[in-house]
Amino acid sequence: MKAFGKILGLGLLGLLLIIVALGFALTHLFDPNDYKDEIRQLAREKAHVELTLNGDIGWSLFPWLGLELHEASIATLNNPKVPFADLQMLGLSVRVLPLLRREVQMSDVRVEGLNLTLTRDANGHGNWEDIGKPLPEPSVAGNPASSPAEAPGSAPAPAQAQTSERSVKLDIDSLTVNNARVLYTDEKAGQSYGAESIQLSTGPVHEGANIPLKASAFLSASQPNLKARTELTGELRFDRKLKRYNLEDMRLSGETSGEPLAGKTLTFVAQGQVLVDLGANVASWSGLKVSANQLRALGELNLRDLDKAPQVSGGLSIAQFDLRTFLDGIGHPLPATADPAVFKKLELVTRLEGSPNSLALEDLAVKLDDSTFSGRVAVEDFAKQALRIRLKGDTFNADRYLPAKSEQAKGASAARQAEVKQQEATAVAGAGSTPLPNAPTQVAWSTDKLLPVDRLRALDLQADLGFGALTLDKLPISDAQLNASGQGGLLTLQTLRGSLYNGTFEAKGTVDVRPAVPQLGINTKINRVPVEHFIKGESPDQQPPVKGLLTLNSDLTATGNSQKALVDTLNGNASFSINDGVLVNANLEQQLCQAIATLNRKQLSGEPRGKDTPFQELRGSLVIRNGVASNPDLKARIPGLTVNGHGDLDLRVLGMDYNVGVVVEGDQRAMPDPACQVNERYVGVEVPLRCRGPLELGAKACRLDQDGLGKVAAKLAGNRLKDKIDQKLEEKLGDKVSPELKDALKGLFKR
Structure with missing residues (x-):
């Protein structure tokens, strides 16, 4: 038995030596390079590809089935001269015996210089779609080629054999790809993408185990x-x-x-x-x-x-960063803003929901500079730019984020301010002895573009914004609410409302950018808001010309894309009233006392006792045509005075030109100036004033209308003569005639 075991062992050893000898003979005596043509033909018939082997084929048989190809390429049978893949070298080896157990045990797999060229032609057909497809059978005259399954007498194709459910087990020591290149070209779209210098290396490849992986590449796109x-x-x-x-x-x-x-x-x-x-x-x-x-x-x-x-979902948190610097660093700098310090701090936390054509930021919390917002921002359709915004903010100063003024706008503003200051320097409040100010000539508005017309035409917008405190045009609005929508180039402001200095305001309007020149329409309602906040000058030390509670209703239209264009084309109607107000630094009472003293042919003996003129109400209506507002019914209620006027407000240069008539009771102070006392013949007489100059001057731009005052004096002289005649008639007639006759005789002198 022992001898039998020894003989069996020697037999097995001999068999192994024979197998090794056969493997050596095959690998050294059999050269696969002599069979390249047969290999190419086998690739055509079985794999349906055109295989080109320009380099040598190296191989080994046992214990590794090794293969090494050099300078090889593969093309489809439809286009055999244009390879879609080629490589400089492919080296791999597989253990022979594990293959019998459906196990693939490979040593290092190396691929050098792989080039993969993928092309989609103008008809949308990709060259990779023909890989493995045989050439179509040639047609027989009068009878198209039939597939083997359809050929007469051919047996039906056998059903595909059931493969073992046990999958092939992979076991690779490593995979290395050096200097590979992939190029994709879409001729129909005129676009191409590339990946060059591809390097890939892995550790041992085993299914169900972690495989260390490292890859690098240079990527590119053409359009x-x-x-x-x-x-x-x-x-x-x-x-x-x-x-x-x-x-x-x-x-x-x-x-x-x-x-x-x-x-x-x-x-x-x-x-x-x-x-x-x-x-x-x-x-x-x-x-x-x-x-x-x-x-x-x-x-x-x-x-x-x-x-x-x-469908995508998830969460995202972005730490605070400098948005302005970030966008500048990727070639998309923000436009200059009124405050260059804005967009310096941005952070957000949100929940994401999306699809291939939409993205929503739900439960959004954003901190931008000094403001905090919460709500939702979504793009419901990328193709239509359908933007949906629903946000609530604590405080937001919109003025800081407005575009910065251009040098032209700054120059125009400076020129107008210089003109106003020059006029103000000569407009001495009080006696009114200085000349009437000239009408302003400097344009008050910028020609900078206001609206990004192209973007607005493509915008599909629905916005619902709320602010605890909103600053807009230097006006602090509390509990502000804004609702707006836009589609097809028509933007609609459903409402913008809030509280302002203990008053309220509301605005509605439209912006139509579908025509070549944008068209705007706006309707505003302001209720008991201090008017001085609307008309205060740019200089902090410049006093507003009037104070009081403004109530305004307006319905206006305009066309253009700059402040100047909009004001030049402004049309519409408005009505206003200012209650419990003051004409600042304008002693209207002193002006009128000067007029009465002139009519009395006397000089005022005292100095002006006040600078301001209080009033109970100032009201009127406006008809605006191309930037000029006509005011035919100006009325004011001032204690002891009645004021009526009419004139124009030139909004293009922010100037005024008014004729004002004032009926005065005289000096009502405890110790009146003798020259400013009104006797009976002055009761009901209207003293004329002329107001002309920049709006910022207010009542300081008003002077006595000397021509009108002369007419008043002539009228008063006629009344004095009439009074004397009436007195003489009364003395002569006494009780000799009836009262009716007396009145008839006096009436003769009124004609």
Whole structure:
């Protein structure tokens, strides 16, 4: 028995030596390079591809089935002279005996210089779609070629053999790809994408185990021109039966530049755990960390319905960063703003919901500079730019974010302020002995563009905004509410309302950018808001000309895309009243006392005792035509005075030209000036004033109308003569005639 075992062992050893000898003979005496033509023909018949072998074929048989190809390329049978893939070298080897157990045990797999060229032609056909397809059978005259299954007498194709449910087990020591290149061209879209200098290396490849992975490449796109350097590291785990793929400790980093970045560079890093489950059609990215220049973000993303229209959900948190610097660093600088310090601080936290054509930021919390917002922002349709905004803010100063004034606008404003100051210097309040100010000539408005017309024409907007405190045009609005919509170039302001200095206001309007020149319409209602906040000058020390509680209703239209154009084309109607007011630094009483003294042919003996003139009400209506507002019915109620007037407000230069008539009771003070006493013949006499100059001067621009005053004096002289005649008649007639006759005789002198 022992001898039998020894003989069996020697026999097996001999058999092994014979197998080794046969393997040696095959690998050394059999050269596969002598059979290249047969290999090409086999590739055509079985794989239906055109295989070109320009280099040598190296191989080994046992214990490794090794193969090494050099200078090989593959093309489709339809286009055999244009390869879609070629490589410099492919080297791999497989253990022979494990193959019998359906196990693939491979040593290092190396691919050098792989070039993959994918093309979609003008008809939308891709060259990869013909891979593995045989050439069509030639047609027989009068009878199209039939497939073998359709040929007469041919047996039906046997059913595909049932394969073993046991999958092939992979066991690869490593995979290395050096200097590979992939190019995709879409002739119909005129677009191309490329990945060059592709480097890929892995550790041992075992299913169900973590596989160390490292890859890098240079990516590019043609329209627009964009280039990127990328590097990917992580550990890959996969389960082919469950169709689950995990990329753990994933880190994608690199930098990109090109036309979208205007020559600037974006450096980026993305990290996290990535899972793709094709069996459940879901994917996730947990532990997400992203950095892009100054921006830092954390979050997670989840995808579902991968086989249909993928839906995304998750959360995102962006740490505080400098938005202005970030956008400037990627070639998209923000336009200059009135306050250059805005957009310096931005941070947000939100919940994401999206689809291939939409994205919503739900439960959004944003901090922008000194303001905090919460609500929802969504793009419901990327193609239509359907923007939906619902936000509530605590405080927001909109003036800081408005476009900065151009040098032209600054120059125009400075020129007008200089004109106003010059007029104000000569407009001495009080006696009114200075000349009437000249009408202003400097334009008060900027020609800078106001609206991004092209963007507004494409905008689909619905906005619902609320603010605890909103500053707009230097006006502090509390409990502000704004509702607006826009579609097809027509923007509608449903309402803008709030509280303002213990009063209220509301505005509605439209902006139509469909025509070549934008058209605006606005309706405003202001109720008991201090008027001085609307008309105060740009200089902090400049006093408003009038104070009081303003109530205003207006319905206006205009066309244009600048302040000047809108004011020049302003048309509409308005009505206003100012209650419990004061004409600031304008002693109207002194002006009128000067007029009475002139009529009395006396000089005022005292100095002016006050600078302001209080009034109970100032009201009127306006008819506006091309920037000029006509006011035919100005009325004011001042204690001891009745004021009526009419004139024009030239809104283009912010100037006024008024004729005002004042009926005065005289000096009502405890110790009146003798020259300012009104006797009976002055009762009901209207003293004329002329007001002309910049609006900022207010009543300081008013002077006695000397021509009108002369007419009043002539009228008073006629009344004095009439009174004397009446007195003489009374003395002569006495009680000799009836009262009716006396009145008839006096009436003769009235004609």
